[in-house]
Amino acid sequence: MFDKISDGFKSAINKIRMKDDEKALKKALDELKKNLLKADVHFKVVKDLLREVEVETKKAGIGKANFLKALDKTLTKILTAPGNYGFVYASKPPTVVLMTGLQGSGKTTTTAKLANYLKEFKKKKVLMVAADLQRLAAVEQLKQLAEQNGLDIFYDENSKDPVDIAKRGVEEAKEKFYDVVLIDTAGRLAIDDELMNELIKIKNEVNPHEIFYVADSLTGKDALNTAKQFDEKLDITGVILTKYDGDSKGGVALSIAHQVGKPLRFIGTGEKVQDIEVFVPERIVSRIMG
Ligand code: GDP
Helix, strand or coil: CCHHHHHHHHHHHCCCCCCCCHHHHHHHHHHHHHHHHHCCCCHHHHHHHHHHHHHHHHHHCCCHHHHHHHHHHHHHHHHCCCCCCCCCCCCCCCEEEEEEECCCCCHHHHHHHHHHHHHHHHCCCEEEEEECCCCCCHHHHHHHHHHHHCCEEECCCCCCCHHHHHHHHHHHHHHCCCCEEEEEECCCCCCCHHHHHHHHHHHHHHCCCEEEEEEEHHHCHHHHHHHHHHHHHHCCCEEEEECHHHCCCCHHHHHHHHHHCCCEEEEECCCCCCCEEECCHHHHHHHHHC
């Protein structure tokens, strides 16, 4: 999954053969820069990473081992924004989660993926709430996903008010002792005030513990920009990156925490309900460094 980035790191590491060779360090850093930019890592992330790796390596003494250590440390730092990692439960159930994102980002699919993950692997009682009343087929899609995977859903086909649906969904979860409520909200093709106002209203009504922004990794830099805009309005608590299986470059995963300032929490790796991975920075760093 991180093959391209991993290859870039390895070819940079191989440039350092001798000790105390400034020229070799420069070559390695140049190689790293070239490969990271090719993998679509944001230029500011590349700049910070190179600067820090250079300083750390020189401080410890130029050599392969110190270069590797500096890379490991810097990469972990870049991937780690302050906040929660994995799925974090509220002290008093139900944990209320708003799923937000643009239309087509994979929000509805990810809602079902997350519900399935929490049910199957964490043995939690999870309720999905169909509050995306914007896209005509969204409620039907979530109903089908619920049926196919034995997941619980709250919906009301007669309601036109997503704020009311979200509120009633959370009430239902409280009454029936659910551990987690995942609210699938509406998206748009682009950010507009109407969408944001609806989301802010839902947020104010249900007071969520987590607000996840679902971003399509295939949209590259746009994924970062829209995540930032959602964060400004909603103060999101994490990002879920979808369609990573189709992203041949992969750099956006490396840029999110650094550029948005919020942690990447999960990665979508396919169309099936099981295709979701928890994002743990240290684990990803060891995969990238091989
Ligand atoms: P929404 O409009 O944001 O609710 O988007 P959907 O959940 O309907 O997803 C849009 C399309 O993306 C669907 O065809 C999904 O199957 C697909 N999709 C979602 N997540 C992933 C993923 O991680 N990998 C792949 N390959 N496809 C995905």
